[in-house]
Amino acid sequence: MIFRSLLAALALMFVMSTATADQRWQRVEAVTQALDNRVPELEGLSLELPLVAEDGSSVSLSVSFTGSLEDGEHIEKIRLFAPGNPRPEVADITLGPLASPANIATRIRLSETQQVVALAITNQDRAFLTTRDVRVTVSGCLVGGGDASAMAMANPRLALAGSARPGQPVTVRSLINHPMETGLRPDGQADDSIEQQLVESLTATLNDEPVLTARFFTGTSANPYLQFQLTPEEEGELKLAWQDQKGEQMEASQAIKF
Amino acid sequence: MGNLFSDHLSAVLWAGALLGVVYGMIAQWSRFCLLRGLFNRWQQNDSRRLRAFALAMAVALVSSQWLAWQAGINLTRTPYHPGNLPVVALIVGGLLFGYGMALANACGARSLVLLGTGNLRSLLVLLVLGIAAYxxxxxxxAEFRLWMEDLYRPTLPATDLTLVTAPLGLDTETGRLVLAGLLSLALTAWALSSRAFRTSPRDWLGGLLIGLLVAAGWWITGVLGADDFDPVRLASLTFVAPVGDSLQYLMLSTGTSLRFGVTVVAGIVAGSFLVALLTREFVWQSFTSPGHNGRAIVGGFLMGVGGIMSIGCTLGQGLSGFSTLAISSFLALAGIVAGSRLALRFSVGSSASH
Structure with a gap:
């Protein structure tokens, strides 16, 4: 009898542990705050990351929406979190209707083995959430001393992969050189002698119509990279503008021709 | 070249494997080895092999600087140029590496070459080295390393030797040109001043070709691997971290991607194996005593720890780092030479003359 109840208790513990294993995101304050009482659907959003990250300071990540949406509904916000980092925020991306289908790729920093969380919210206030476990072999926090001379943005790059066609999605890739100094040191603490210096935002416009806005946090890798899909309806000029924490700006532009 | 491969990453990997094979073949044929060079010089007053290393340094320096200037590769964007120079870690790391290299009787690159010839001792050295490196x-x-690096790390006006030429009023470009010219002239002159060396093609040809391979490494990662959005990390021949990466790749390949250094490592073993087969030098070898075994383990460990602290090994700092004129290379190389000298004095003695 005792044996049986023990077994039942063990089985229950097992079931509970597996049930909660995938709900770890519920205990991450930044995620619950971003959800703001919405109940996310766990199907539809897909997150691609390597199973093993050999270099935690730059881990390729892509997130795309593969589920179904209502007519006129589009993904409006994509937020990325790395809850095991000293600061969980990685990037917030706001997408306009031109930046569809929702398919974003970037490079992130991971300080240790953890579960990365992606959250998408539609313009009709539906939320989708997905997670992915990544094993980190070299912590992204093991960086050497920052190079103070390289603290400015440099060499912005923007290119289309393939040619643009009306109503057809084309992949846009962008990169800017910047060390993305977190101001944190390997123990995860802020060091007063090192000033945080990040590229704060990237804004994309097509003929001055907003396409996409990205906010980068400490979890975004040095030389922030962003790839997204653009579905242009007409020709024009795609313009990207980066802004760092000091308020400095840099721009790059690319003609969209059919 | 671009049509030959599906993308720049696989082009880099294949070229890396080829580079490794060529290095393995030349190194096995010429017995290229800094440790042997130093010991032959100190013990038998035979400096041919040391002169081969000096010639390789000269050729690596000139060809890499020429390539960097021709192809617009910024060689200061390599790990050998830390923003603040971790002086203590570089010298201590060099000392540990040099001491370990003497104990294990071969550096990391030489161990890979020996492994291809059936030397099972170097398999153990490499396993321990790779684990210690990680x-x-x-x-x-890692905490110890960071502490060591932070002990003393001054911010210098330059990370390479233009530090010396800048006060003379030379700009960086001209400074590099002058330095590369002078240093390589001096090294070549010393190497060629020996008749024994000039009449030993194994040494002079080996040194010359290996020097060129360093520039080939920069070309592979810097030109073949160039991409606006996804550039390959600049690297050339180096053998501490890549040995660790190779072990990791063997264990975690389903979740990780192949890297340049790993394909070079695999290529070297294959290249020296080929030559050893062709010249009938392949022979299984193992330890002769527990003490021999222990020296290999301690040597591999010291090389792994020291090689990471000094940002490279005899080839990584001695040739690749040196070819970028990095200040860190001079400190690490001095440490490596001093470390081997200490080992010769205190623990290896005459037993390492085979």
């Missing part, structure tokens, strides 16, 4: 890079010794 322990120091990201494992239990």
């Amino acid at each position: 322990m120091t890079m990201s494992g239990v010794l």
Whole structure:
């Protein structure tokens, strides 16, 4: 009898542990705050990351929406979190209707083995959430001393992969050189002698119509990279503008021709 | 070239494997080895092999600087140019590496070559070296390394030798040109001043070709691997971290991607194996005593720890780092030479003359 109840208790513990294993995101304050009482659907959003990250300071990540949406509904916000980092925020991306289908790729920093969380919210206030476990072999926090001379943005790059066609999605890739100094040191603490210096935002416009806005946090890798899909309806000029924490700006532009 | 491969990453990997094969073949044929060079010089007053290393340094320097200037590769964007120079870690790391290299009787690159010839001792050295390297890079010794690096790290106006020429009023470009010219002239002159060396093609040809391979490494990662959005990390021949990476790749290949250094490592073993087969030099070898075995383990460990602290090994700092004129290379190389000298004095003695 005792044996049986023990077994039942063990089985229950097992079931509970597996049930909660995938709900770890519920205990991450930044995620619950971003959800703001919405109940996310766990199907539809897909997150691609390597199973093993050999270099935690730059881990390729892509997130795309593969589920179904209502007519006129589009993904409006994509937020990325790395809850095991000293600061969980990685990037917030706001997408306009031109930046569809929702398919974003970037490079992130991971300080240790953890579960990365992606959250998408539609313009009709539906939320989708997905997670992915990544094993980190070299912590992204093991960086050497920052190079103070390289603290400015440099060499912005923007290119289309393939040619643009009306109503057809084309992949846009962008990169800017910047060390993305977190101001944190390997123990995860802020060091007063090192000033945080990040590229704060990237804004994309097509003929001055907003396409996409990205906010980068400490979890975004040095030389922030962003790839997204653009579905242009007409020709024009795609313009990207980066802004760092000091308020400095840099721009790059690319003609969209059919 | 671009049509030959599906993308720049696989082009880099294939070229890396080829580079490794060529290095393995030349190194096995010429017995290229800094440790042997130093010991032959100190013990038998035979400096041919040391002169081969000096010639390789000269050729690597000139060809790499020429390539960097021609192809617009910024060689200061390599790990050999830390923003603040971790002086203590570089010298201590060099000392540990040099001491370990003497104990294990071969550096990392030489161990790979020996492995291809059936030397099972170097398999153990490499396993321990790879694990110790990762322990120091990201494992239990990482904190120790960071502490060591932070002991004294001055911010210098330059990370390469233009530090010396800048006060003379030369700009960086001209400074590099002058330095590369002078240093390589001096090294070549010393190497060629020996008749024994000039009449030993194994040494002079080996040194010459290996020097060129360093520039080939920069070309592969810097030109073949160039991409606006996804550039390959600049690297050339180096053998501490890549040995660790190779072990990791063997264990975690389903979740990780192949890297340049790993394909070079695999290529070297294959290249020296080929030559050893052709010249009938392939022979299984193992330890002769527990003491021999222990020296290999301690040597591999010291090389792994020291090699990460000094940002490279005899080839990584001695040739690749040196070819970028990095200040860190001079400190690390001095440490490596001093470390081997200490080992010769205190623990290896005459037993290492085979």
